[in-house]
Every structure is written in structure tokens, then in C-alpha cells.
Amino acid sequence: MVERSAPLPYPSGWFCVGRLRELAPGRLRTVRLMGEDVVLYRTRRGAVRAVGPHCPHLGAHFGAGGTVRGEELVCPFHGFAFGLDGSCTGSPDGVRFRGGLAGRHLRERDGMLFVWAGAPDGGDPSWELPPAVGVRPLAWWSGEEPTHPQEVMENIVDFRHVRVLHGLDTREAAPPEVAGPLFTVHQRTTARFPGLGPVSLEQPVTLAGLGLMHLEVELPQVGGTLWLWVLPTPLAPWRTRVCVAAAATVPVPGGRSVRAVDRAASWAALRATVRIIGQDRVVLAHKRYLAQPRLVPGERSIGLFRRWAGQFYPGFHSEAVPGFRFEASPESGVMD
Numbered sequence: 001m002v003e004r005s006a007p008l009p010y011p012s013g014w015f016c017v018g019r020l021r022e023l024a025p026g027r028l029r030t031v032r033l034m035g036e037d038v039v040l041y042r043t044r045r046g047a048v049r050a051v052g053p054h055c056p057h058l059g060a061h062f063g064a065g066g067t068v069r070g071e072e073l074v075c076p077f078h079g080f081a082f083g084l085d086g087s088c089t090g091s092p093d094g095v096r097f098r099g100g101l102a103g104r105h106l107r108e109r110d111g112m113l114f115v116w117a118g119a120p121d122g123g124d125p126s127w128e129l130p131p132a133v134g135v136r137p138l139a140w141w142s143g144e145e146p147t148h149p150q151e152v153m154e155n156i157v158d159f160r161h162v163r164v165l166h167g168l169d170t171r172e173a174a175p176p177e178v179a180g181p182l183f184t185v186h187q188r189t190t191a192r193f194p195g196l197g198p199v200s201l202e203q204p205v206t207l208a209g210l211g212l213m214h215l216e217v218e219l220p221q222v223g224g225t226l227w228l229w230v231l232p233t234p235l236a237p238w239r240t241r242v243c244v245a246a247a248a249t250v251p252v253p254g255g256r257s258v259r260a261v262d263r264a265a266s267w268a269a270l271r272a273t274v275r276i277i278g279q280d281r282v283v284l285a286h287k288r289y290l291a292q293p294r295l296v297p298g299e300r301s302i303g304l305f306r307r308w309a310g311q312f313y314p315g316f317h318s319e320a321v322p323g324f325r326f327e328a329s330p331e332s333g334v335m336d
């Protein structure tokens with residue numbers, strides 16, 4: 001008998017652990033990812049690394065008094081130092097030991113830092129994040145939600161809730177496209193803007209695993225572009241930090257882009273997105289994940305999304321949870 005409310009385990013993939021600007025050269029900080037600490041540090045020359053928190057010598061936590069000295073990470077307990085490749089490079093009396101830090105795979109995209117999570121102990125990445133867009137977020141928000149990254153991401157294919165809960169006229173413009181760890185949703189929103197009347201916006205939304213949702217909106221009426229990122233990071237079972245980042249370019253008369261205008265547009269887009277997340281909050285906080293939902297016509301993409309998401313649970317017994325049945329070729333994406 002399959003539990004209709006089987007909980008979801010932690011997914012594998014790339015998850016955002018903050019921004020590069022939060023990590024000045026010569027500093028370190030501890031972040032939380034899937035019930036564990038990860039220590040991020042940035043050397044004086046600017047190299048960024050992510051490592052397991054405990055020193056391999058006698059287990060001290062680098063985040064509790066560790067320092068960055070030049071290009072090395074130094075443990076607070078006995079002063080062993082570690083180089084960028086994780087190897088032990090010295091100590092106050094010159095002794096070294098073989099072996100070194102438990103490194104975590106780290107990527108930077110558009111000023112955001114992502115750490116790979118896969119079992120056990122992080123593991124090695126089985127796929128790469130899409131390339132950087134080439135713009136830096138100008139507005140940023142984060143909040144903690146009692147939910148799971150898959151539940152946050154599933155919202156994007158749940159068009160019925162967009163109309164009912166958020167009151168937006170958003171429709172699916174074409175079926176989603178699946179390409180390995182990428183899932184692209186094609187949606188069209190009709191909205192009214194002051195002075196412009198009803199405007200129809202096409203917004204392909206790309207998910208790169210369950211940790212990165214990216215949306216680029218062309219605004220032909222003003223000749224601008226808006227970029228949004230929604231980044232759910234699992235902190236603990238059913239506890240997720242959701243970061244939202246926004247960037248915009250809005251040309252002013254003369255065709256120039258003015259930083260203050262771009263920033264104001266970015267914050268406006270961010271506020272609108274955070275308001276939508278706020279509307280979801282009450283539902284997400286109390287809903288239960290149903291492995292066998294009663295999908296109705298028009299909700300085919302939810303089933304397709306769940307089948308695609310199944311690839312991020314290696315070792316999870318997919319046959320135990322029918323919503324997760326994941327066949328060898330996710331590209332086929334046919335719903336039962």
C-alpha cells in the first residue's frame with residue numbers, strides 16, 4: 001500500500017548558498033545545506049571554496065574561529081593550514097599531514113554561489129548548471145518556508161493555482177520541454193499596466209534541477225528585459241530557504257540604461273514575486289505532499305514535472321511512489 005503522503009527525501013543537485021558579495025576576500029562563513037554545515041571561504045586573491053566544516057586533524061569547526069590567511073584556510077584549534085586543493089600546507093611548527101579537507105563542489109553564476117549536494121557527503125556532480133546569464137541581480141530577498149524545493153518548483157506548472165490563488169491570467173503556451181536536468185515551462189501572462197492596457201507576456205521559465213528557477217521576460221512595450229531567479233535551498237527536512245533575485249534593464253529616453261532606473265525596476269519585480277510567494281505560504285505551510293494526486297484535465301504538466309523531478313532522488317525507490325515513476329528516458333515525458 002503506497003502512502004498517499006509519502007515525504008520527499010533531499011534531492012541531489014546544485015543549491016544556492018548565497019551571493020559572492022556576502023563573502024569578502026579573506027573571509028569565511030558557514031551556511032546550512034540539508035542538515036549540514038558547509039564552510040565557504042574566499043582567499044585574498046579572490047578564489048572561493050566550499051568545504052565540509054570539520055578539520056581533518058581533530059575535528060574543529062572552521063566556522064568557529066577559523067581564518068583565511070592569504071590563500072590558505074587555517075584551523076582555529078592547532079593552526080593547521082590548508083591550500084586551495086584542500087591539502088595540508090603547514091602548521092605553526094611546520095608539521096603537515098597527508099590528506100586534507102573534504103571539499104564541496106562549488107559554482108558561481110551571476111554572482112550567486114551554488115554547492116552540489118548528492119549522497120553521500122556531497123558526492124560528485126552528475127550535471128552542470130547552465131552558463132551565467134551575464135547580469136548581476138540588483139534586488140535580493142530570502143525567506144524560510146516550511147516546505148521542500150520540489151513543492152516550490154511544482155508551483156510553476158500548476159496553472160490552476162496561479163489563477164485561483166494569485167489571481168493572474170497565466171496560461172500554458174506550449175507543453176514543457178525536458179532536457180536531462182533542465183525543464184522549461186512555456187507560459188503566457190496577460191496583465192494590465194498603467195497606461196499600456198492589457199499586455200501579453202511570453203515567459204519561458206527554466207528549471208535547472210530543483211535549486212534554480214530562471215525566468216527572462218522581454219518587455220517590448222518599454223524595450224527592456226527582466227530577469228528573475230527563484231532559488232530554493234533545503235536546510236532541513238521540509239524546511240527550505242527560498243531566495244529570489246531580480247535584475248532589469250529599462251532604457252530611458254536616449255536608449256541608455258540608468259542604474260537607478262534598473263534598480264527600481266528590479267525591486268518592483270522582486271516585490272511582486274515575493275508577494276506571490278507570500279500568497280503561497282499559507283498553503284505550502286499546511287499542505288501535504290501527495291504522491292498520488294488526483295490530477296484533472298489540463299494538469300498533465302504536473303505529472304510530467306514529477307516524473308522529471310524523480311531523477312534527483314538517486315537510490316530512492318521510485319516504484320514505491322507512483323508519482324515518481326521515472327523511466328530511462330525522461331525526454332519521452334509521457335504521463336500515465
Ligand code: FES
Binds near residue numbers: 057075077078080
Ligand atoms: S583540529 Fe584543526 S588543526 Fe587540529
Ligand SMILES: [Fe+2]
Binds near residue numbers: 161165166
Ligand atoms: Fe504560487
